[in-house]
Amino acid sequence: MITNEDAGIKDEGDGGAGFLAGCPGRLTGRLLASAGRLLVAVMVVVGLVLGLLPVAFVVATSRLLGQVPAAVSGGPGAETALFTSLVVAAGILGAQQVLIPVQHLLGELAAYRVDGVEQRRLMAAALDAPVAVLEGDGPQGDLRVAAQELEFGVQSPGQAVAGTLALVARYTQLAGFVVLIGVGFSWWAAAGTVGVVAAFRYGQVHGLRQYAQVRAELSASERRIDYLRRLSIEPAAGPELRVFGLAGWCAGLLAEAYTAWLGPLWAARRRVYLWPFVGYSLVGVVALVAVLATFGASSVDERPVATFVLVVQAVLGALRLAEHYPEADLQTAVGLRAARAVDRFAAQVGPRTSEKASPIESPEREIRFEDVSFRYPGRDRPVIDHLDLILPAGRCTAVVGVNGAGKTTLVKLLTRLYEPDSGTIRVDGTDIAAHPAAGWRRRVAVIFQDFARFEVSAADNIGFGAVGALHDRAGIAAAAVDAGADQVLERLPGGPDVPLARHLAGGTSLSGGQWQRIALARALFAMRHGSSVLVLDEPTAALDVRAEARFFEEFRQVTAGATTVLISHRFSTVRHADQIVVLGGGRVVEQGDHQQLLAADGQYAAMFRAQAHRFTEPQETV
Numbered sequence: 001m002i003t004n005e006d007a008g009i010k011d012e013g014d015g016g017a018g019f020l021a022g023c024p025g026r027l028t029g030r031l032l033a034s035a036g037r038l039l040v041a042v043m044v045v046v047g048l049v050l051g052l053l054p055v056a057f058v059v060a061t062s063r064l065l066g067q068v069p070a071a072v073s074g075g076p077g078a079e080t081a082l083f084t085s086l087v088v089a090a091g092i093l094g095a096q097q098v099l100i101p102v103q104h105l106l107g108e109l110a111a112y113r114v115d116g117v118e119q120r121r122l123m124a125a126a127l128d129a130p131v132a133v134l135e136g137d138g139p140q141g142d143l144r145v146a147a148q149e150l151e152f153g154v155q156s157p158g159q160a161v162a163g164t165l166a167l168v169a170r171y172t173q174l175a176g177f178v179v180l181i182g183v184g185f186s187w188w189a190a191a192g193t194v195g196v197v198a199a200f201r202y203g204q205v206h207g208l209r210q211y212a213q214v215r216a217e218l219s220a221s222e223r224r225i226d227y228l229r230r231l232s233i234e235p236a237a238g239p240e241l242r243v244f245g246l247a248g249w250c251a252g253l254l255a256e257a258y259t260a261w262l263g264p265l266w267a268a269r270r271r272v273y274l275w276p277f278v279g280y281s282l283v284g285v286v287a288l289v290a291v292l293a294t295f296g297a298s299s300v301d302e303r304p305v306a307t308f309v310l311v312v313q314a315v316l317g318a319l320r321l322a323e324h325y326p327e328a329d330l331q332t333a334v335g336l337r338a339a340r341a342v343d344r345f346a347a348q349v350g351p352r353t354s355e356k357a358s359p360i361e362s363p364e365r366e367i368r369f370e371d372v373s374f375r376y377p378g379r380d381r382p383v384i385d386h387l388d389l390i391l392p393a394g395r396c397t398a399v400v401g402v403n404g405a406g407k408t409t410l411v412k413l414l415t416r417l418y419e420p421d422s423g424t425i426r427v428d429g430t431d432i433a434a435h436p437a438a439g440w441r442r443r444v445a446v447i448f449q450d451f452a453r454f455e456v457s458a459a460d461n462i463g464f465g466a467v468g469a470l471h472d473r474a475g476i477a478a479a480a481v482d483a484g485a486d487q488v489l490e491r492l493p494g495g496p497d498v499p500l501a502r503h504l505a506g507g508t509s510l511s512g513g514q515w516q517r518i519a520l521a522r523a524l525f526a527m528r529h530g531s532s533v534l535v536l537d538e539p540t541a542a543l544d545v546r547a548e549a550r551f552f553e554e555f556r557q558v559t560a561g562a563t564t565v566l567i568s569h570r571f572s573t574v575r576h577a578d579q580i581v582v583l584g585g586g587r588v589v590e591q592g593d594h595q596q597l598l599a600a601d602g603q604y605a606a607m608f609r610a611q612a613h614r615f616t617e618p619q620e621t622v
């Protein structure tokens with residue numbers, strides 16, 4: 001659960017809560033650097049000019065009005081002076097009209113650059129993250145927030161940077177008007193005007209920041225809405241939603257989730273945004289009345305018309321700056337949220353590990369689990385509990401056990417997707433944790449129970465077993481033959497290069513068993529390119545009986561010399577393994593070959609007989 005302190009919403013000086021909110025803090029500083037110094041410098045200059053132009057316009061038009069009496073009375077050169085002032089005022093107005101789109105374009109460019117940098121950081125961290133981090137609740141929330149904001153770019157870090165730079169124009173303009181009031185009328189009135197603007201702005205910005213904080217606190221609700229929305233529109237659960245008549249249930253849950261999200265949001269909006277805004281605005285109105293009363297009390301006769309008009313325009317111009325800034329306020333209040341999420345996520349992932357680590361030696365004697373224990377984060381009981389196990393090199397070890405016994409977890413430890421809490425996994429005496437994980441993984445080919453189905457061609461799906469050898473089309477074809485996937489490839493409507501995703505142009509889809517053969521071929525292709533440890537977690541669960549029998553007939557030949565770990569609930573295949581290990585309670589409870597374990601008449605024998613019984617018992621006829 002992410003607290004507000006974790007989320008860094010209040011602190012960090014990223015703008016504070018004052019009317020100058022949005023000014024660069026540490027985080028904004030880093031993001032500004034991503035936009036590029038030159039671009040930021042140009043934007044600051046454009047902002048300064050854009051801020052000064054309205055002030056200059058007020059001066060020019062006041063001067064123009066001041067020149068009218070002389071022009072009317074026909075004084076020498078008065079008409080020319082009037083015309084010059086008119087041209088100057090029009091020029092200023094024109095320059096403003098030209099610069100506003102320029103400011104907008106530069107802002108978009110800055111946002112694009114900053115979001116690009118953040119997006120790359122996020123993707124690098126996500127692809128580098130240990131599975132344990134990726135599966136954690138907090139990191140998942142951060143990933144979602146960051147990916148969503150960066151993808152849509154509405155209130156993204158880049159927009160926060162663009163918004164921050166847009167404030168230069170606003171506050172330059174305010175400073176200009178204040179100077180005009182000070183010089184043209186009184187510095188007390190100037191200070192009063194600043195006070196009015198500050199009060200209004202504080203109400204606006206403070207409220208928005210509180211609102212952003214509430215949004216951050218509701219991220220769990222947002223995630224639930226996301227899940228339900230995806231459930232409703234994506235094809236994965238579509239068939240079951242329809243067959244079990246779950247559409248109404250899904251719609252109801254979605255409505256509930258929206259209410260659970262919007263209720264607190266609306267309440268918070270009233271609490272933190274509306275009422276403080278009303279309060280600060282009242283303060284502002286009182287100060288405004290005081291300023292205007294002072295001004296009204298002074299006699300027009302005391303000052304030239306031009307000065308009077310100048311001050312009136314300056315006061316009104318400054319007061320207009322007390323409004324909500326659509327180009328900056330929401331962006332600076334919410335936009336940094338994704339950048340903080342990227343920072344937090346990257347901090348949990350730690351420094352990047354090298355993909356280029358050289359592979360460590362293949363096992364010659366054994367892979368040994370020594371007193372290994374492991375507990376999933378948040379779980380109170382260990383899944384693997386002081387486990388000792390030897391996997392002889394070049395032999396096939398089958399691992400069996402009831403559902404939830406920890407077989408897949410064993411594979412995750414072997415492939416270093418998780419690290420043991422205690423104990424060591426050694427390859428010929430060397431601790432695998434002593435080397436970069438990538439170096440060890442290059443020796444391991446694995447098919448997980450829920451293997452990946454990449455939305456690329458069948459050939460690439462196989463080639464991803466050794467991505468550096470993707471060009472080895474003959475090897476891919478041979479691996480496909482070994483896995484019995486050659487017929488799948490041959491029957492593909494557009495050949496092996498059509499994408500295996502129906503929503504892609506020319507794409508097609510495969511059956512579960514066909515996919516499993518592709519995944520098998522992927523692991524076997526990896527074996528052709530340097531992997532020597534083969535891990536198969538339920539490799540034939542989706543294969544028909546003939547395909548399974550054929551696979552295991554050829555399996556020994558294809559995997560000859562490889563250190564193989566085979567997890568399966570099918571005892572017809574397990575029985576051929578050189579060694580069979582029964583896992584229970586996180587430890588090895590039985591070990592031996594098929595005959596030895598049958599003779600021992602323990603758990604294995606009971607499980608084997610139960611399964612064999614199902615196939616040999618005569619079926620009752622009705």
Ligand SMILES: Nc1ncnc2c1ncn2[C@@H]1O[C@H](COP(=O)(O)OP(=O)(O)OP(=O)(O)O)[C@@H](O)[C@H]1O
Nearest residue numbers: 135376379383401402403404405406407408409410
């Ligand atoms: N990512 C996870 N986070 C928390 N607990 C997990 C996680 N993955 C698995 N577990 C738990 O660890 C235990 C062992 O799971 P594992 O998948 O290793 O079992 P298994 O022996 O492979 O089961 P099966 O035969 O059903 O595939 C189960 O109780 C499961 O709930």
